[in-house]
Amino acid sequence: MGVIDNAVQWATDIANDDSHWYSQDVRWGPHYDCSSFVITAYQNAGVPVKDNGATYTGDMYNVFISCGFKDVTSFCNLSNGAGMLKGDVLLNKADHTALVQADGGTTVEARGTSFGIVTNVPYRNYPWDCVLRYTKDGGGYIANWVEREIPNIGKSLATKSYMAYQTYTNSQASGYKYLWGSDSSTSNSGLRKYKDFICMALGSYYGPDGTFVKIEFDDGKVIYAVKGDEKKDSETDSRHMYHTGSDANMTEFIIDGNIVTSNEKFTSALESEGINRSARVVRIWTSDTEPTYGSNGSTSGEKEYHFADTNEKIPIHNSIFKQAPMLLDGALKVVVNDTDVSKHIGDISWTNTKNTLATTMSFSTPKPKEMKYMNIYIPKMGDIMRYSGGDKEDFRGVIIEVDDGAMYENKYTAVDVGWYLNKTTDTYQFTSMRADDCIKKICNDLYIPIVLIPELSTLITQIYIDKPVSDVIKDILDKCGNGYNFDFVPDGMRIYLCSDMSVEPKFRISPNTELKNSVQYMGNIEHKGSIENMKNSVKVITDTDVMTTLKAEESISKYGFLQEVVKMNDGDNASDLSKKNLGELNKEDETYSGEIIEELTSYTRAGSTIEKDGVKYVITSSQHSIKNGVHYNKIDMERLV
Incomplete structure (x- = not known):
């Protein structure tokens, strides 16, 4: 069993053993109160929440988050328990906590002196402040999982479509046996399955029919599937990762058309499998051989990489790569938040170095009070500043410093996206992954467009713990040798050989x-x-x-x-x-x-x-x-x- 199963099983066994009861005086065994009960359940299952300082409901949240739990409250309905999964921790930070015993919110908990330690408690909203979910459970299918890219299509990664297996009639096709064979069946919910694997249709990027797939959603839910049908290349993007129609979906579930007869019934079918229809895909792995079930979910050959402590995908900046083209007329131009301030600009200067990545630009404007008869925009921290020497946009950045202490002018400092990569730290783990794929993965997670990248076939096996993102990319490029550099232009990141970037000013x-x-x-x-x-x-x-x-x-x-x-x-x-x-x-x-x-x-x-x-x-x-x-x-x- 995995961590979650072990935690719930321990809690259930304690609740069914009359030698244990609710106590706030003797609370760390053999008797427990609500918080020590949940803390001990996961501590005994191998998650060191107690060792890391969890002692009562008031400190559980921060410690549990630091130990691999994720706040999934937004994916759950606190009024009825919908979306809650086995092993979830329900927490009222001031008064109470409980452990979800089964999907849907049934709990096992140390409920109080009048109830004792009880199991199979129907869901109720205590009220709960949050729902925490352990996302690093090792339980699952063993295979040589290879992580693949996911498309940068934002909310569309939460779009889940469906097709009826009855429409798949070509018995000679490679996916036929997964939909119609003796090991195929329809679950009570209406999803078509091959053994215990959910049948899905995916783009050809993710391999041929018969490829096994492991998918993780942003609420921590992991599902195992088999590709039973392929989305047509003519109906997918250029890399054949997602459908380009109005729904722009990446995942298409195969269902029984006699059971799932409406969109609402499809949503119910997903919920019965613990799948939240609004949850986004954050990671996907493939295996060309059928996985086997194991207690640790991995083998020495399993290729697990990317964020070791979080799977969150957050834009490095919400709007900097979404600007409309500058209107250029051949003259020097400075635009701040879509307002042309060129005629008010005083001195302007900028610096960039190979070692610091970011370009820093400084400029000044006159004090508005000195130009009281003119309508002048006053730049502010957080504004987007753009510069052109005349024939193209040369710089795009964010104003991070305003100096308005001088009598006659205001001074400003703006930086490009490289500054954000210098300031943002995270933890990454790569195993035998191509250098260019490592960099693409990092940029994909931060929604950073790549406008230039060469083939970088060097395999990277490295753990980076709490490193600036820029340092991680630098180290990856250093491992490739031959003098690679990276920087930012207005439309995104460039990676190149310095020897190929000749200039003649x-x-x-x-x-x-x-x-x-x-x-x-x-x-x-x-x-x-x-x-x-x-x-x-x-x-x-x-x-x-x-x-x-x-x-x-x-x-x-x-x-x-x-x-x-x-x-x-x-x-x-x-x-x-x-x-x-x-x-x-x-x-x-x-x-x-x-x-x-x-x-x-x-x-x-x-x-x-x-x-x-x-x-x-x-x-x-x-x-x-x-x-x-x-x-x-x-x-x-x-x-x-």
Whole structure:
């Protein structure tokens, strides 16, 4: 049995044993009050809620949430118990708690001195403040589950359609046996099943008919299904993940048309299986072999990845990627919350670096009181600020700082979405997952569009605990080697090889003169070389052994012996790891910095490469400013290896 079954079984056994009774004086065994009863049920089932500080109803919520429970109150009807599942914890933070014994709200609980510890209590609204559900139960079907992507279709992930199995008449088709075979049946609710697997129709992205599927919803409910029919490619999106009709559904349940004869009866059929029709799909796994039931729900070969502590999908920003195109006329333009403030802008500057990801833009506007006869929009924190040098939108960000202390002007700071990834931390677990799929998964969960990404076939096996999202993506790209970078443009994230992102900024001495290469006229130049960070030997180790040592003999002969020790992670290849690290570390650092002038329409940024004197350099930092109509840029570069 899984955690939930064990917790409920323990509670039921205690309730049926007359040697245990309700007590607030002796409450941690053999007798219990309401909170110690529920806490002990899950503690004994393997969830350390008591160890982590749960002692009474007033502190249960925070501790249970930290131990893998999720607040699913919004998916349940507190008036009648609909939507409640076995194992749910009903909580009134001030007075009482109970454990749901069966789907629908029947409880087992330490109810009080007059009732004792009782089982099979019909549902009642105590009233309850919330419903908590354990979402990490290991019980389930064992298979080599491989997690697949889900489409970014928002609320449509909660849309559940249905089709009658009687319409599937091609006995030669691969899905026929799952709908019509001897192991197929119709449940009392009207859902068609193959053995205990719910029959479904899915897009071809999720495999051929006969593929087994594990689906998790945002209320914590997990179902196991088999693909009995395929949505037509002509009726699905370009990746064949979801139906593109008016319902835009991803999941289509196969039913018995003689039982499920209306939309209302379909909703009832789902509810009888503990499935909330308004719950969204948050994760989906597939297996090309039939799973077997086991107590732990996984095997050493099971590929579980993505958020280890939450499956929540939240937009990194609700509206920043939903802006209408800017109306451009070839001139510099600044728009704040759809209001053109260009003519009121004073100095404007921005900075971006490879290391910090985010672009930070600063600008100023005159005090409204100094322009009392003009109608001027006053930017506020949280406003969306957009900038164009003339021919395209170059920057889109959110105002995060307002300085209105000066007498004659207000100063503002805006940042792009990279800032949010620097500030947002989470926990991720990936197992043998392609690097590009890892990044797509992260972006999908944060509703971040990807406008450019190369093939990244490196397999990632790594746990990231409480790391900034940007650091997770950086580490994934570092494991791919070869100088990848990522940044944000107005429409989303770009991932690219720095060597592929060549730029050649230009300027004009005067409007009617020819364009000149800005780098050739660079001023205030600084040029340095160093072996300060060089390593010419890499030793790869585990906790107990030296796996390999790779040396650059020519470099050692010239500069001396400089060694780096690298510890392997699970899944790493020692030879590949040593080659990657030696390739990155065995180099002379060469840095260049200087100041250039660019056209207003130019937007040279960190991560791009510039050629100077026949040598290619990666821009590590760019500091732009526009003063009196002239675009200045101070750039720092390092030699491209």
